[in-house]
Amino acid sequence: MGIRHRTSGYRFQTSDFGLQNCRKRLKTISVDKVIALLILCVSLNSCSGEKSEGAKIQDRLDNTEIKYFTNGKKLYTQYCANCHQESGEGLGTLMPPLKNSDYLLKDVPGAATIIVNGLSGAITVNGTGYNQPMPAIPSLNAAEVTEILTYISNSWGNEYGGVSLDEVSTVLKK
Secondary structure (H helix, E strand, O other): OEEEOOOOOOEEEHHHHOHHHHHHHHHOOOHHHHHHHHHHHHHHHHOOOOOOHHHHHHHHOOHHHHHHHHHHHHHHHHHOHHHHOOOOOOEOOOEOOOOOOHHHHOOOOOHHHHHHHOEOOOEEEOOEEEOOOEOOOOOOOHHHHHHHHHHHOOOOOOOOOOOOHHHHHHHHHO
């Protein structure tokens, strides 16, 4: 009893799939062929020309800003993701997106006041109206706000670049 290959007609025996048979077949593959296949796989993978999101962020941010970004992701998850979602896409017409948000990206440092003081009233983001209040988070200090803004403004395709602690501190003092 065996399994017949549809195209070639070859009849595989159940013994063809046994562990011993696999070991025998693997022994017939030369080390040179394995190395050549590995080189081919690696080179094909590196030819995509696309940088990963992490590589793009490292190109855009300096070491301090990368630290802000990393810490900001944790803070974003804790304080912001329930409404704006992990994906930054918001909640339909209830909560605005932060991903590719024209509202956010026109004044990233200015968004610090929204995080700390909250926001009420109608706003328009990417042509869609929102009128759900955003609660204030006054317990956050300027460094934490900078970290959140660095994360938001460099995630999900946003390419704002670094957010300065000095700039955020100045905005929050007003």
